[in-house]
Amino acid sequence: MEKTLVVMAAGMGSRFGGLKQITPVGPSGEFILDYSVYDALRAGFTKVVFVIKKELEDVFRETIGKRIESKIKVEYAFQEISDIPSKEYLAKERKKPWGTVQAVLCAKEKVSGDFVVINADDFYGRNTYEEAYQFLDTNHDESTYASITFPYIKTASLYGSVKRAVCFTDGDNITDLVESEIVSRKSDALASPLNGDEAFSIDYLQPVSMNVFAFKHSIFDYLEEYFKEFFTQDDDVILNSEALLPELIKQEIKSGRITLKNVFTTSTWFGVTYKEDLDGVKKRVEELIEKGEYPKNLWA
Numbered sequence: 438m439e440k441t442l443v444v445m446a447a448g449m450g451s452r453f454g455g456l457k458q459i460t461p462v463g464p465s466g467e468f469i470l471d472y473s474v475y476d477a478l479r480a481g482f483t484k485v486v487f488v489i490k491k492e493l494e495d496v497f498r499e500t501i502g503k504r505i506e507s508k509i510k511v512e513y514a515f516q517e518i519s520d521i522p523s524k525e526y527l528a529k530e531r532k533k534p535w536g537t538v539q540a541v542l543c544a545k546e547k548v549s550g551d552f553v554v555i556n557a558d559d560f561y562g563r564n565t566y567e568e569a570y571q572f573l574d575t576n577h578d579e580s581t582y583a584s585i586t587f588p589y590i591k592t593a594s595l596y597g598s599v600k601r602a603v604c605f606t607d608g609d610n611i612t613d614l615v616e617s618e619i620v621s622r623k624s625d626a627l628a629s630p631l632n633g634d635e636a637f638s639i640d641y642l643q644p645v646s647m648n649v650f651a652f653k654h655s656i657f658d659y660l661e662e663y664f665k666e667f668f669t670q671d672d673d674v675i676l677n678s679e680a681l682l683p684e685l686i687k688q689e690i691k692s693g694r695i696t697l698k699n700v701f702t703t704s705t706w707f708g709v710t711y712k713e714d715l716d717g718v719k720k721r722v723e724e725l726i727e728k729g730e731y732p733k734n735l736w737a
Contacts, residue, residue: 438550439510440573441484442477442566444470445540445648446497446557447516459496460709462718464726465734466500469708469718470557473566474505475735477553480566481574484510486547487557488540491515504736514543523668536679537648538667542660549654553585554682556648560718561585562704563730569651572700582656582686583698584611585649587706590641593621596713602646602683603628603639604699611697612690614646614683644699646683647706659689 459468474485485505489497494513502511516534520543534540541554551573555561565585572583586604593599598620605613617628619639626643629636667680689695707721708714725731 439483440481440550440570441486441548441552442474442482443486443488443541443544443548443552443554444473444557445488445537445554446470446493447488447490447534447540459493459500460715462709462715462722463735464723465737467722467735468501468557469560471501471504471735472560472722472731473555473557474501474509475731476561476563477566478509479563480570482509482553482566482570484512486512486514486544486552488514488516488543490534491517508736512547514547516540516543521668522665531676534679535664535667537682538660538664538680538685541652541682542657542664545657545660548657551651551653553649553651556708559647559706559708560721561647561649561706562702564704565649565702568700568702569649572651572698573653576651576653576698578696579653579655580694581696581698582653583651583700584614584646584686585651585700585702586644587647587702587704588642589619589626589639589645591706592645592647592708593619593626594710594714595717596711599710600631601628602648604644604646606644606699609699611644611699614687614690616681616683619645644701648682649702650682650686651700659685659695663688 462469487497518531518534553569569585598618600618602614602616604611616631619626619628625638627636628639663685664680690697707718709718726733
């Protein structure tokens with residue numbers, strides 16, 4: 438059965454100040470997600486689904502779509518504010534989609550088997566996709582998934598705080614994920630949970646989730662259930678928050694219905710959170726090309 442790469446690319450990029458998903462970082466106009474697809478293809482994935490806003494379809498088809506459609510099967514799914522189970526909220530003000538749970542749900546009809554989900558604006562490196570593919574290829578338990586994690590220090594930004602899901606483990610199982618805003622300090626980092634719980638310190642080597650999850654198709658049942666529950670909260674919570682993958686996974690771990698494996702990658706992460714990150718990302722891509730890890734023209 439084919440293994441699919443699901444790319445969440447409908448985010449607004451508010452802190453960056455623009456559409457960072459389609460900002461060139463490579464010498465031949467490549468986006469970060471070009472390198473993600475390239476690495477996934479080398480790892481064995483045979484299909485990619487881009488989850489985007491409908492108004493960006495032409496841009497995606499004319500740029501990365503044209504570059505890769507002869508290399509890998511490509512499909513598009515659309516994440517829209519109106520695509521929700523509780524239609525009464527459509528009359529109320531909402532400026533952005535409903536989070537990563539909704540994003541993955543949008544891809545359901547395009548995914549037939551195992552898949553890995555990623556952010557469009559994160560460079561995860563070849564080993565990340567190799568580890569994800571290996572997990573999916575060898576794990577046959579429909580209720581066991583994996584998070585491909587990085588040590589926090591590899592995901593920090595020089596220009597401000599970052600939002601990460603801090604992972605707590607017992608052996609190779611993840612027992613808890615805490616969505617947090619993290620600020621680096623001299624010898625450690627301070628993680629402030631997004632739910633308002635008390636801040637806590639973490640070691641630089643603490644594993645964090647970067648939204649790289651290796652899923653069986655069964656995850657869609659949990660996604661649908663969780664997204665419906667999201668709309669049973671108070672109106673203020675619904676209209677001003679998002680349904681997030683780590684929160685769903687955390688809930689299902691606690692319930693005992695799923696197991697989440699912690700799979701470390703040896704890859705180096707980098708990404709564009711702030712505009713100031715962009716020059717550094719371009720430089721790191723150049724360095725990888727000079728080392729021979731990628732061709733200068735990725736899809737030539």
